[in-house]
Amino acid sequence: MSAAEKMSRRDEMETLLPFYLNGSLEGSDLEAVEEWLATDPAALAALGEAEAEFSSTAAANEAIRPPADALSRFARALDAEAGPAPAPAASSWLRQAWNRFTAVPVGVAWAAAAALLALVVVQSFMQPSGKGSDFEIAGQEDDLAKMPFALVKFKPDARMSDIAAFLGQNQLKIAGGPTVDGVFRLAVPAKTAADYEKLLGLIAAQPFADAVIEGRKPVDGG
Amino acid sequence: MTAATETDRALVDRVAKGDRAAVRLLFMRHHARVYRFVARQTGSEMMADDIANEVFLELWRQAPGFEGRSEVSTWLLGIARFKALSVLRKRKEEWIDDDDAAQIVDGADTPEVVIMKEDKGAALRRFVDALPEEHRTVIDLAYYHQQSVTEIGEVLGIPVATVKTRMFYARKKLGEALKAAGYDRGWP
Numbered sequence: 001m002s003a004a005e006k007m008s009r010r011d012e013m014e015t016l017l018p019f020y021l022n023g024s025l026e027g028s029d030l031e032a033v034e035e036w037l038a039t040d041p042a043a044l045a046a047l048g049e050a051e052a053e054f055s056s057t058a059a060a061n062e063a064i065r066p067p068a069d070a071l072s073r074f075a076r077a078l079d080a081e082a083g084p085a086p087a088p089a090a091s092s093w094l095r096q097a098w099n100r101f102t103a104v105p106v107g108v109a110w111a112a113a114a115a116l117l118a119l120v121v122v123q124s125f126m127q128p129s130g131k132g133s134d135f136e137i138a139g140q141e142d143d144l145a146k147m148p149f150a151l152v153k154f155k156p157d158a159r160m161s162d163i164a165a166f167l168g169q170n171q172l173k174i175a176g177g178p179t180v181d182g183v184f185r186l187a188v189p190a191k192t193a194a195d196y197e198k199l200l201g202l203i204a205a206q207p208f209a210d211a212v213i214e215g216r217k218p219v220d221g222g
Numbered sequence: 223m224t225a226a227t228e229t230d231r232a233l234v235d236r237v238a239k240g241d242r243a244a245v246r247l248l249f250m251r252h253h254a255r256v257y258r259f260v261a262r263q264t265g266s267e268m269m270a271d272d273i274a275n276e277v278f279l280e281l282w283r284q285a286p287g288f289e290g291r292s293e294v295s296t297w298l299l300g301i302a303r304f305k306a307l308s309v310l311r312k313r314k315e316e317w318i319d320d321d322d323a324a325q326i327v328d329g330a331d332t333p334e335v336v337i338m339k340e341d342k343g344a345a346l347r348r349f350v351d352a353l354p355e356e357h358r359t360v361i362d363l364a365y366y367h368q369q370s371v372t373e374i375g376e377v378l379g380i381p382v383a384t385v386k387t388r389m390f391y392a393r394k395k396l397g398e399a400l401k402a403a404g405y406d407r408g409w410p
Contacts, residue, residue, distance in 0.1 A: 010409065011390060011410075014390070014393055014409055014410075015386050015389050015390045015393065016386075017393075018361070018364040018365055018389060018393070019364060019370060019371055021365070022364055022365065022368040022369070022370075023368065024368065024369065024370030024371070024373070025370075042408060042409075045407070045408060046407075046408070046409060049397075049407045049409075050393075052342065052343065052346055053346060053350065053361070053365060053393070053396060054365045055343065056343055056344075056346040056347040056350055057347075057350050057361055057362060057365035057366050058365060058366050059343070059347055060262075060347045060350055060351055060366075061255075061258045061262065061362060061366040062258075064257070064258045064261045064262070064267065064270075066253060066254050066257040066258070066270075066271075066274070067271060070249075070253055070257070070271070070274070070275070071246065071249060071250065071253070073275065074246075074249055074253075074275050074278055074279075075242075075246065077275055077279060078242060078245065078246075078278075078279065078282060081279055081282065081283075082240075082242070082282065
């Protein structure tokens with residue numbers, strides 16, 4: 001018989017009291033302690049003693065104060081372990097919109113076609129036209145990068161001719177993409193936020209547009 | 223679900239996916255208790271600082287393997303206990319055994335002097351601190367960390383019956399120390 005088995009009922013109850021106080025006791029042990037507390041006059045005094053131990057133990061622990069800079073030092077150790085943290089996203093709403101946006105499935109065939117479309121549109125934009133002998137490709141790229149833009153995804157069954165015609169009519173330029181998810185960055189030639197939103201509404205209304213989200217809007221008055 | 227209400231287990235799931243914000247949240251929730259646990263184990267706050275940090279780095283590493291069989295707090299205390307023991311063994315520090323601990327209460331001050339200096343609560347705190355490490359640990363885990371008998375067994379890697387036995391003797395020693403200091407609580 002083990003030492004635990006040899007315990008008297010009082011010993012057993014005294015052993016369980018700390019667990020009764022911390023709320024972790026259950027089942028037959030809980031019933032036994034509650035029955036003891038209800039029937040033995042010495043039990044309530046014992047419970048008071050255990051409560052005093054509880055308080056003293058808590059005080060002894062709480063007296064130990066962790067260093068105030070523990071979290072910052074841990075963050076540095078974590079970065080050393082896992083590498084530098086990725087740059088923070090622009091904003092939560094943009095991140096959520098992007099996640100929804102890229103969650104739209106894209107057919108492999110369309111992704112390939114989209115890449116081809118991007119090549120065709122950008123090349124046609126960047127090639128000098130008949131009277132554009134002074135055309136500067138680098139300058140045009142810079143301009144595109146500085147322009148307001150939107151992120152657009154086309155439907156897998158969209159026709160390239162429809163898209164190209166729409167872009168041309170509205171002076172929209174493909175400035176980047178497609179990503180692996182078939183997302184294009186579309187330069188939007190809008191001078192005001194109102195113009196920008198109007199154009200985005202127009203794009204979104206096209207039957208070939210699968211999803212459109214705002215990118216950089218023009219600053220009004222600028 | 224907001225971060226404030228997100229469960230520890232949900233946060234560990236996020237950590238398993240490489241979410242550093244989640245591990246920082248868990249750090250903020252549990253670091254103080256882990257730190258105190260290790261400080262009480264080792265008697266060194268410097269050691270506690272290093273080990274507590276390591277515990278949360280271990281959480282970062284082991285999160286993908288966490289199966290949720292125990293509470294996250296129990297899991298962390300188990301890691302802390304293992305690391306504390308490893309460090310102590312490396313440093314060849316000796317645990318206080320029961321015989322040594324029995325002498326602590328009869329230290330420089332007689333019980334009468336102790337009672338003059340301290341009220342009962344302070345005396346009890348002193349006696350808890352003076353318990354042998356294996357007894358004080360079960361007292362700390364039950365009263366401060368609010369662990370169940372089973373969870374203490376998991377943290378310490380001992381059977382439930384042993385947890386109860388240690389608790390019995392821990393409380394018995396406290397009773398004897400109190401009695402020696404003039405506080406007779408009727409048990410043992």
